[in-house]
Amino acid sequence: MTESQPPGREAARAVSPGRALLAVLVGWLVPGAGHAMLGRLRRAALFFVLILGSFGLGLAHDGRLALYNDKERFLTGLQLLANVGIGPADAIARRNVYGEVAYAIPTESDPRYPARIDTFRKRQRSAVSAYGTAYLWTAGLMNLLLLLDVWDIAMRRKD
Amino acid sequence: MRSHFGHLVIYSGIVAVFFAVLTRRDRREQLKFGGLVWLGMAGGVLLLAYLMLPFPR
Numbered sequence: 001m002t003e004s005q006p007p008g009r010e011a012a013r014a015v016s017p018g019r020a021l022l023a024v025l026v027g028w029l030v031p032g033a034g035h036a037m038l039g040r041l042r043r044a045a046l047f048f049v050l051i052l053g054s055f056g057l058g059l060a061h062d063g064r065l066a067l068y069n070d071k072e073r074f075l076t077g078l079q080l081l082a083n084v085g086i087g088p089a090d091a092i093a094r095r096n097v098y099g100e101v102a103y104a105i106p107t108e109s110d111p112r113y114p115a116r117i118d119t120f121r122k123r124q125r126s127a128v129s130a131y132g133t134a135y136l137w138t139a140g141l142m143n144l145l146l147l148l149d150v151w152d153i154a155m156r157r158k159d
Numbered sequence: 160m161r162s163h164f165g166h167l168v169i170y171s172g173i174v175a176v177f178f179a180v181l182t183r184r185d186r187r188e189q190l191k192f193g194g195l196v197w198l199g200m201a202g203g204v205l206l207l208a209y210l211m212l213p214f215p216r
Contacts, residue, residue, distance in 0.1 A: 043180060046180055050173055050176060061160075127161060128161060131166045131170075134170060138170070138173070159184055
């Protein structure tokens with residue numbers, strides 16, 4: 001039995017699991033693109049603007065690009081997850097901030113240690129870093145939520 | 160921007176619009192839910208700030 005869609009509503013289409021996974025992947029690569037792939041163009045555009053807007057505000061306000069630390073595995077792991085949720089934009093930001101795509105604090109014997117710690121602490125000491133970090137992590141977490149939404153739409157659990 | 164209030168307005172606005180569009184489909188429902196979320200966040204912080212007023216730093 002097919003569900004009748006109210007006029008003006010975006011039609012729900014059956015999607016194969018492979019295509020659903022692809023939509024999730026595309027949604028991670030570009031925020032909102034997963035929704036666009038499933039035909040939810042207006043929502044996709046709005047999510048794109050909201051998430052990248054939040055991400056941009058975060059970078060502009062010296063938001064913390066978390067580095068994994070062996071001494072605080074759980075917390076820094078969660079911080080990293082919130083950062084990475086935004087997709088490759090996080091890697092580009094790290095390249096610009098740290099000079100390379102860095103995800104962890106190197107050991108003290110590593111020659112990269114002083115520069116990376118210095119950059120990290122400089123941003124952390126900024127007067128607006130707390131705001132920036134909230135924007136950055138919110139952007140990443142919102143994008144992760146969107147991926148679940150994309151999956152649900154693809155599986156026809158929601159419109 | 161260093162205005163704490165400015166960031167409160169912008170941040171709660173982003174979160175409110177996001178969750179309104181994510182969880183509601185009808186435009187009127189989105190406006191209602193988004194408005195409630197925004198008011199809850201911005202108003203809640205202002206209320207908390209007011210309650211903390213008598214306490215010194």
